[in-house]
Amino acid sequence: MNHSVQAHEHELEHRDDFGAKLGMWLFLLTEILLFSGLFLSYSYMRARYPAEFHHAGSEMNAVLGVTNTLVLLTSSLTMALAIVAIQRGERKRAMAGVVATIVLGVVFLVNKAFEWHAEIHHGNYPGSAHLATLPPGEQVFFGLYYTMTGLHGLHVLVGISVLTVMAVMIKRGRINPDRFVTLENGGLYWHVVDVVWIFLLPLFYLAA
Amino acid sequence: MTEAQNNLPERPLSYLDDSGPRRGILGWITSVDHKRVGVLYLYASLGFFAVGVAIGFVMRLVQLNMFHHLVTAQTYNALFTVHGVLMIFLFVIPGLPPVFGNFMLPLMIGARDVAFPRLNLASWYFFMGGAIIVVIALFTGGGPPDTGWTFYVPFSLKTGTNVTLAVFGAFILGFSSMLTGINFITTIHRMRAPGMGWFRMPLFPWALYATSWIQVLATPILAITLVLVMLERLVGIGIFDPAKGGDPLLYQHLFWTYSHPAVYIMILPAMGAITEILPTFAKRTIFGYKAIAMSSIAIAGVGSLVWAHHMFTSGMSQFAIMLFSLLTMVVAVPSAIKVFNWVSTLYKGSIEFEPPLLYALTFIFLFSIGGLTGVMQGALAINIHVHDTYFIVGHFHYVMFGGTGFAFFAALLYWFPKMFGRMYSKRTAYVAWVPMFIGFNMLYFTMLVLGLQGMPRRYYNHLPMYNTGHEIATVGSWFLVLGLIIFFANLVVARFRGAQAPANPWGGVTLEWSIASPPPLENFEEIPIVTHGPYVFEPEARHEP
Amino acid sequence: MSEPSISTEATNEGPGYGTFVAVWAVLVLLTALLVLVSHSGQDAAIWGLMLITPLKAALVFYFFMHLRYEGLLLKTVIGVGLVTLIIFFALLFSDVAFR
Numbered sequence: 001m002n003h004s005v006q007a008h009e010h011e012l013e014h015r016d017d018f019g020a021k022l023g024m025w026l027f028l029l030t031e032i033l034l035f036s037g038l039f040l041s042y043s044y045m046r047a048r049y050p051a052e053f054h055h056a057g058s059e060m061n062a063v064l065g066v067t068n069t070l071v072l073l074t075s076s077l078t079m080a081l082a083i084v085a086i087q088r089g090e091r092k093r094a095m096a097g098v099v100a101t102i103v104l105g106v107v108f109l110v111n112k113a114f115e116w117h118a119e120i121h122h123g124n125y126p127g128s129a130h131l132a133t134l135p136p137g138e139q140v141f142f143g144l145y146y147t148m149t150g151l152h153g154l155h156v157l158v159g160i161s162v163l164t165v166m167a168v169m170i171k172r173g174r175i176n177p178d179r180f181v182t183l184e185n186g187g188l189y190w191h192v193v194d195v196v197w198i199f200l201l202p203l204f205y206l207a208a
Numbered sequence: 209m210t211e212a213q214n215n216l217p218e219r220p221l222s223y224l225d226d227s228g229p230r231r232g233i234l235g236w237i238t239s240v241d242h243k244r245v246g247v248l249y250l251y252a253s254l255g256f257f258a259v260g261v262a263i264g265f266v267m268r269l270v271q272l273n274m275f276h277h278l279v280t281a282q283t284y285n286a287l288f289t290v291h292g293v294l295m296i297f298l299f300v301i302p303g304l305p306p307v308f309g310n311f312m313l314p315l316m317i318g319a320r321d322v323a324f325p326r327l328n329l330a331s332w333y334f335f336m337g338g339a340i341i342v343v344i345a346l347f348t349g350g351g352p353p354d355t356g357w358t359f360y361v362p363f364s365l366k367t368g369t370n371v372t373l374a375v376f377g378a379f380i381l382g383f384s385s386m387l388t389g390i391n392f393i394t395t396i397h398r399m400r401a402p403g404m405g406w407f408r409m410p411l412f413p414w415a416l417y418a419t420s421w422i423q424v425l426a427t428p429i430l431a432i433t434l435v436l437v438m439l440e441r442l443v444g445i446g447i448f449d450p451a452k453g454g455d456p457l458l459y460q461h462l463f464w465t466y467s468h469p470a471v472y473i474m475i476l477p478a479m480g481a482i483t484e485i486l487p488t489f490a491k492r493t494i495f496g497y498k499a500i501a502m503s504s505i506a507i508a509g510v511g512s513l514v515w516a517h518h519m520f521t522s523g524m525s526q527f528a529i530m531l532f533s534l535l536t537m538v539v540a541v542p543s544a545i546k547v548f549n550w551v552s553t554l555y556k557g558s559i560e561f562e563p564p565l566l567y568a569l570t571f572i573f574l575f576s577i578g579g580l581t582g583v584m585q586g587a588l589a590i591n592i593h594v595h596d597t598y599f600i601v602g603h604f605h606y607v608m609f610g611g612t613g614f615a616f617f618a619a620l621l622y623w624f625p626k627m628f629g630r631m632y633s634k635r636t637a638y639v640a641w642v643p644m645f646i647g648f649n650m651l652y653f654t655m656l657v658l659g660l661q662g663m664p665r666r667y668y669n670h671l672p673m674y675n676t677g678h679e680i681a682t683v684g685s686w687f688l689v690l691g692l693i694i695f696f697a698n699l700v701v702a703r704f705r706g707a708q709a710p711a712n713p714w715g716g717v718t719l720e721w722s723i724a725s726p727p728p729l730e731n732f733e734e735i736p737i738v739t740h741g742p743y744v745f746e747p748e749a750r751h752e753p
Numbered sequence: 754m755s756e757p758s759i760s761t762e763a764t765n766e767g768p769g770y771g772t773f774v775a776v777w778a779v780l781v782l783l784t785a786l787l788v789l790v791s792h793s794g795q796d797a798a799i800w801g802l803m804l805i806t807p808l809k810a811a812l813v814f815y816f817f818m819h820l821r822y823e824g825l826l827l828k829t830v831i832g833v834g835l836v837t838l839i840i841f842f843a844l845l846f847s848d849v850a851f852r
Contacts, residue, residue, distance in 0.1 A: 019323050019398040025827055026390040029834045030428045036838050037432030037462055040845055041447060044458050047849050052453075054795065062788070069784055077777040080817045084770055126443045136446075136453025143445030143452070147436070184819075191818045195810045201784075202802040206791035397826065425837050461845055513840060516848065525851035531844070 017181040024185040028192050031155070035196050038148050042203060045140050052137025057207025060145075064115050065205030068108050069197060075104035076194045079163075079187045089177040091170065098167045098183075101190060105160045112153050116146075145204055152200060155193050162186050222629065222726040240325035243727060246311030247627065248332050253307065254696075256298035256339065263291040265689055268651075268682040271670065281668040285354035286369070288666055290346060292357025293374065297381050298339055300612050301470060304477035305423075306331070306388055308619050309416045311627060313392060315720035315727065316410050318401025318736045323394035331387040338381030345373035356666055358467070361448040361459045365440050372441050379434045382427045385473070389423030392416050401719070403738035410718045410742040411500050415480025418504040422469045422476075426512065430466035433459065460519050468515035472507055474608060475575075478615030479546055480504070482568050485622050486550055488716040489565040490557025493743035496549040503542035510539040520591045529588060536586035543579055547572060562714065563637035567618035570645060574610025578603055581656060596666075599659025605652045617695065624699060625713045629726040630706030636698040644691030650684025718742050767822050776816045783809050 046053045082097025123130030124142050131139055166186045169175045175183045223243045227235030236244055267287050269275040279287065310328065314321055322328050346352040349370030355363055364371050396417050400409060437459075439445045446452030448459045487494045494500060516524060516532040550572055559565075581603040584590050594600060625631050658677040663670060670678060712721040723732060783805050790801035815821045820828060 014320075016323070016398055019394050022397060022827065022830070023324060023327075023390050023394045025830050026393055026424055027386075029830065030386050030390075030424055032834055033425055033428035033837070034432050036841065037429045037436075037465075040462065040465075040841060041436070041458060043842065044455070044461075044845065044849055045447070045453075047846070048455070049453065066784065066788060070781065073777060073780050073784070076813060076817050077773055080773040081770055084768070084773070087767065126439075126445045136451075138453075139446045140453040143439075143447050143454075147439060147445055147447075151435075188818055191813050194817075195813050198809045198813070199806055202787060202791065202798070202806055206788060206798060206802075421833070425834065429841075457848075461848070465841060465845075512837065513844060516844070524848045527851040528844075528848035531847050 020181045020185060021188075024188055028188060031189075031192055032195075035148075035151070038144070038151065039199065039203075042144050042148070045137070045144065049135075049137025049140065052135050053141050054207050056134075056138040056141040057204060060205050060207070061115060061118065062205045064111055065201055068111050069201050071104050071108045071111070072194045072197050075101045075108070076191050078104065079190050083180070083184055083187050086170070086175065086177060086180045086183055091176075094175075094183070095167060095170050098163055098170065102160055102163050102167065105156055105163070105190075108156055109153060109160075112149065112156075116149075119145075148200060149204070152193070152196050155196070159186075159190050159193050162189065221728060222724065223729045224629070224726050226729045228729075238329070240321075240329045241729060242310050242314055242321050242325065242328060243627070245328050245332055246307050246309075249302065249306040249310060249335065252332075252336060252339070253299050253302050256294050260291055260294040260299060261689060261692060263287050263294070265685060267291060268678075268685040270668070271678040272682050273675065282354060284668040285356075285666070286346075286352040289353045289356055293342060293353075293378070295608075296357055296470075297378055298342070300474045300608050301385065302335060302381075303474070303612060303616055304481060304619065305392070305416060305419055305473070306335070306384070307616075308412075308481060308623060309388070309392060309419075309477060312623065312720055313395060313413055313416055314399070315723070315731055316413055316718055317396065317399060317404060318719050318732065318738065319395065319399040320731050320735075322391050323398055324391050327387055327391055331384045331391070334380055334387065335384040338377045338379070338384065341377030341380060342374055343377075345370045345377055349373060358463060359434075359437060360463075361437070361440070361456045362450070364437060365449060372438050375434045375437050379431055379438075382431045382434075385423045386427045389420035389427075392420040393424065396420075401736050401738050407498065407501070408738055408741050411483040411494065411497065411504075412477070412480040414501045415476045415483070415504050418508040419473050419476040419480075422473050422508050422511070426466045426469040426473075429462060430470075433462040433466065436462070457519070457522055457524065460522055461516065464515035464518045465512075468518065469508075469512050471604075471607070472511040474612045475543075476504055476507060478571070478612040478619075479543075481615050481619040481622070482550065482571055483546075484716075484718065485564050485568040485618055486553045487743045487745070488622075488714050489560045489562060489568075490554050491560065491715070491745050492553065492557045493741070493745065494549065495552035495555075496545075497741070497743070499545055500549050503545045506542040507539065510535070510542065514539050517586055517591075520588060521595045533586055533588050533591075537583065540579060540583050540586075547576060547579075560715070563634050563641075564618050564622035564714070566638065566641060567614055567621060570641070571611060571614045571618060574606055574614060574648070577653075578606030578608075578611055581606065593662075594659055596664055597659035598655040598663045598665055601665050602652045602655030602659060605655070610648060610652070620699065622714070623720075624702070625709030626720055626725045626727070628703055628706075629709050629724075630702045630704075631709040631713060632698050632702035632706055636694060640691050640695035640698060642691070643687040644695065647684045647687025647689070647691055651681045651688055652684075654681040654684065717745060767819065768816065773816065776812055780809055780812055783812075 078097045078100040082094045082101065085091075085093035085097055119125065119142075125131065126143055126146060131142060134142075163186055166175060166183055169182065223241055228239060228241070229235075230238055236248060239245065266278070267284070270278050270284060270287075310322070313319075349372075350368040351370060353359070353364075353367070353369045353371045353374045355367060355369070355371060359371065359375060364375075396409070396413055436445070436447055440448055440454075444452070446454050448454040448456055450456065483494060483500055514532060514536045516528060517536045520529055520533070581599070585594060585600065585603060621632070621637060654677050658674055658681070659665075661674065661677070663674045663677065709725045711723065711725050713725075714721075719736060719738075720727075722736070787801050787805045787809075790805070791798040814831065820831065
């Protein structure tokens with residue numbers, strides 16, 4: 001039994017912050033590739049239906065799209081600031097940064113909910129009678145719209161949950177100036193979510 | 209000393225005896241020890257392999273006139289679908305990396321575990337979760353899918369069978385693959401023993417490294433493709449449905465963008481295992497170490513450029529067809545380089561003939577046939593005639609079964625004594641080989657001929673002109689199954705009653721052979737310091753008497 | 754490095770608050786530019802998409818995600834991802850664009 005106790009302790013001893021970061025970047029690669037499948041589909045379809053995509057895109061709510069872009073860009077800022085703060089031992093500021101990021105994430109989702117609600121209200125959703133009357137290219141546009149913004153929204157939700165856990169960890173001191181690679185990794189995830197949206201904006205909202 | 213060791217001389221406490229805080233089954237399924245996780249994958253994937261073999265056996269029976277009405281046409285469609293899904297997603301793709309990669313990678317690079325042990329166990333949970341969902345899909349909803357393992361639209365959107373759930377199961381399985389890839393890449397970058405530079409690392413880790421990159425980069429494309437199929441079936445987003453403006457060809461592009469690199473996930477670790485086995489039994493260093501290492505990376509890279517060779521007859525542009533045909537010819541080159549290097553390793557070596565070597569040589573032979581038929585298929589003029597025929601089926605069984613399958617068997621024979629501390633009957637391993645080899649070629653070479661004669665794949669019925677071919681193939685399948693039974697019975701018996709194996713039964717020189725069989729929980733008493741390359745057999749160079 | 758090592762960032766290394774705020778400001782400006790350009794006709798919109806958007810993404814990667822201050826390995830990891838994506842798009846369009 002000595003052996004297994006030693007082994008257990010040894011497991012705890014093994015700490016590799018750079019390895020943790022490397023692992024996170026590799027995971028983020030998979031997320032980027034995941035969304036890329038959808039971007040590939042979008043570009044394929046846009047090449048087939050340039051006029052319909054232009055037309056459907058011009059009816060999307062660009063104001064909401066741009067607002068959400070600003071919301072997410074700012075949330076990336078607050079996240080980055082939180083990490084500078086924890087590096088410098090400024091725990092309260094770090095906490096504030098993480099909480100601000102979470103709040104902005106929630107704002108994003110609320111906007112998204114309004115947006116989807118409006119579109120559904122106009123009958124623009126998969127399977128609706130109205131959509132079936134539109135040209136095929138526009139139907140595909142909306143199919144991609146819901147899929148891509150939906151998957152993105154899901155990732156925002158996951159990000160909010162993860163950051164909430166991290167806020168708790170900061171409070172309990174498990175993330176601290178000597179050990180904050182976990183927060184960095186959480187930040188990396190959040191930034192990828194932002195980058196995906198940066199690409200979604202012109203694809204769906206700025207077609208006009 | 210524990211009871212298990214009553215009959216055996218003293219040996220250090222191994223990972224098999226030392227289960228940590230929990231005992232019994234719980235000690236296994238909650239263990240983050242890479243060796244235990246590897247064994248969990250071994251038992252699980254072999255279980256699915258057995259079911260897949262059984263289904264294949266039935267499929268072959270049904271092609272005999274005598275047994276043709278054993279199943280209906282609908283059932284036959286489900287059988288070949290499930291056979292493909294089980295074999296590909298639950299045996300061949302997961303096979304070598306999580307089993308032998310998990311067990312051997314840390315040992316071969318002188319580490320105590322992988323970079324993320326808990327993630328490793330989580331990967332196994334994803335594997336089992338996905339597998340269970342797939343199994344449930346077979347018995348619920350509209351029944352087992354009948355679309356072929358490729359789930360081509362539009363049929364997969366319209367069929368009443370339980371495609372949605374099965375595809376969801378495959379989606380979950382993808383996480384296992386991605387997380388294992390992330391784990392291995394990080395492990396290889398961060399946890400090599402002191403002194404083990406990249407070019408002192410054995411070639412199995414190199415193969416795992418290349419494989420892991422494919423797993424990380426390609427699997428997400430499959431994941432999103434499966435999500436799109438589910439969304440199409442559930443809410444009708446229209447992306448693949450022509451009536452709504454969708455395009456079935458888009459599905460094929462997305463599907464094969466993963467599924468072609470997937471075959472390199474299947475073969476690269478297999479080649480890596482063979483590259484470990486040959487030097488040990490030739491008692492000399494591998495020929496062309498760097499060429500083999502770099503060709504693994506090249507195969508991973510170029511293999512990502514050729515996917516549309518599965519789509520030559522689907523309606524793509526002329527330009528794309530020619531481009532992909534050219535790229536397909538290129539990808540054969542690094543594989544051929546490996547074959548030349550393997551053969552050159554054996555040349556003027558001091559050959560010790562043991563079961564792992566026999567199966568490794570068989571791999572080279574069968575894989576070469578598979579590879580060459582692949583090159584044939586890459587030629588457009590041939591492809592038009594053989595696409596969707598038994599020629600394709602013969603080809604991929606030669607590479608996946610003759611290749612990865614036999615490499616799996618060879619790796620098992622090679623590393624079994626290390627993993628379980630027991631030796632199997634070598635004679636029985638040789639005996640099993642005879643019906644396996646004869647049966648394999650009877651079964652699959654005949655398929656190559658049948659395909660050239662025009663026998664289509666995935667057909668319940670066939671014209672009388674193909675009767676003889678089918679009969680030969682089916683009898684071949686019986687020999688093959690007999691051989692498999694003997695092969696595995698040997699190992700099962702050895703697992704519990706085999707003679708105790710020494711630390712290094714084959715005289716290997718890579719790090720896994722320097723520790724006890726089975727390895728202790730922490731692998732190494734002290735992390736070794738590496739001072740030379742991996743395949744040095746001259747005793748003076750290793751500072752041994 | 755082949756040995757596990759504790760790697761925490763020295764507080765001197767890496768950007769401070771000001772850098773990030775500046776990057777954010779540039780991102781907001783680029784977004785405004787993108788909106789402007791998208792109102793100037795189809796061609797301009799596509800150029801905007803192709804040039805400005807990757808630039809925004811690059812800023813997020815380089816500064817917010819710290820890539821500028823990381824070593825060659827992490828930069829290569831992302832580079833490999835980028836090359837893979839380019840290849841996927843290019844080969845897909847070898848079909849789509851020539852049908």
